[in-house]
Amino acid sequence: MHSTQTLKRHAGLVDAMAEAQGLDLEEQMLRGKLSFSELEDAVLACTGCAEPCQCEKWLNELDGKAAETPIYCRNASLFSDLKARS
Template structure:
């Protein structure tokens, strides 16, 4: 089981990565395009990343809305589907 600290870090990374791509996860849940379980699964996928520091650096370097996230993002397809679906 993941520690609370790890889960919180990756929940923040998932939210920040979505926002960087113009995806509001709360809005997507309210619209029925994303379930809470799917969001939880996204956070768990993120915890499997071997280098979350890289995501933090990528996020810090963004100055506007990114058309897509980095190739290594384990949730990249989900963000694209939410953005364009």
């Protein structure tokens, strides 16, 4: 089981990566395009990533929005699907 600190870190990374893709996850949930369960799954998938430090660096160096996620992002397909549904 993951610590609260780990879950918070990865929840922040999921949110920041979504924002980098031009997505507002809260809005997606309010519109019924993202369920709470899907968001939980995204955070848990992120906790299994071997590159969280690289992800933080990529996000910090990003200037504006990104067309795609880094190749190692475990939630790339979720973000792509959400963009297609928007």
